Amino acid sequence: MEGHRKVELSEALALGPDWRHACHALLYAPDPRKLFGRIPMRFAVLMQMRFDGRLGFPGGFVDAQDSCLEDGLNRELREELGEAMSAFRVERSDYRSSHIAARPRVVAHFYAKRLTLEQLQAVEARAPQAKDHGLEVLGLVRVPLYVLRDGEGGLPAFLENSFIGAAREQLLEALQDLKLLDPGIIAKLKIPDSK
């Protein structure tokens, strides 16, 4: 999409002090349940409704006190999602990609962390008590990974929502790379153009 260019992590880290770094994480867990007893959920994947009315991933800006990207990310995740985030840590090995935006000078780093379903449920259960709940975070939502019989309901309709920055692209790339989607679904998806 316009305004966002993918960069290598090493290139991103070499940028000057006038650049700000933001880190976000996709948290996911295998989910054995079936919607209406017949549609496999496959995975629970978390996103959040932000204060600006758009869907995004939890995370935020890294600041000068953070000794590395991951320290900043985990600090932001605890503020946005609450104490259940203390049970695990998003690490460099969970890193996926970086996107650069020229205006404002922000480079966005994206991570994907696999949890157990119990860990993910604990995150959901504690999120309403988090510091940012009702303020910068309006609520958590799971991503529907199926396509309903009408060909629109489920993931296609979800992708029509408003997304911040490169979040839609990050979501789709992660879903495909991590093989979270049923292979038959990918063919059905007309990937919408970025808005």
Place this chain on the structure above:
Amino acid sequence: MATPTKIDLEDALALGPSWRHLCHVMLYAPDPGVLFGGRILLNYAVLMSMRFDGRLGFPGGFVDDRSPSLEEGLNKELLKKLGEGVSTFSILSTDYRSSLAESKSKVVAHFYVKCLTLEQLQAVEAGAPQAKDHGLEVLGLVRVPLYTLRDGVGGLPAFLENSFIGVAREQLLEALQDLGILAPETASDLKERTVQRKQTLRLIGT
């Protein structure tokens, strides 16, 4: 899709047994919170849910035919969708606002608006992840941003660009205006922007 038509509650209840009744509720509470050091007042917390079909809607669902009243059916449905947090209040007939009938599918949708205390609304949010339908028919609860950010787009205008089921977007704007939460000129401006955007999307073929 077929156009739903407004129908009086008495007429809706007189419809034959082949009709199904769908009930949804907008839960809201006064909220003294502020964003960004007080530059943005939240004023109210208003709840919507991300549904299994990837669209935003209000919590509720189909009322069981055996339910003694619409409200009892709705309260039972809310328990399933939102969990035990809803047990501190009941949706009453006085919370009823409107009905829409869709003759092709023989569904009549009833809309309710319920004012809670902020503590009651927070109890709903806290209980929702434990609800029976959480992660299945309900993918999560979200609050509605009622403000517009300085860029003129972030906040409510961007929120209204999300996918909504049926007439939920219109119901939201109408309820916010009726409750005095949104000024009439703001509500009509937002409605107009949504219509314009839909026309633009139709023109460019997405």
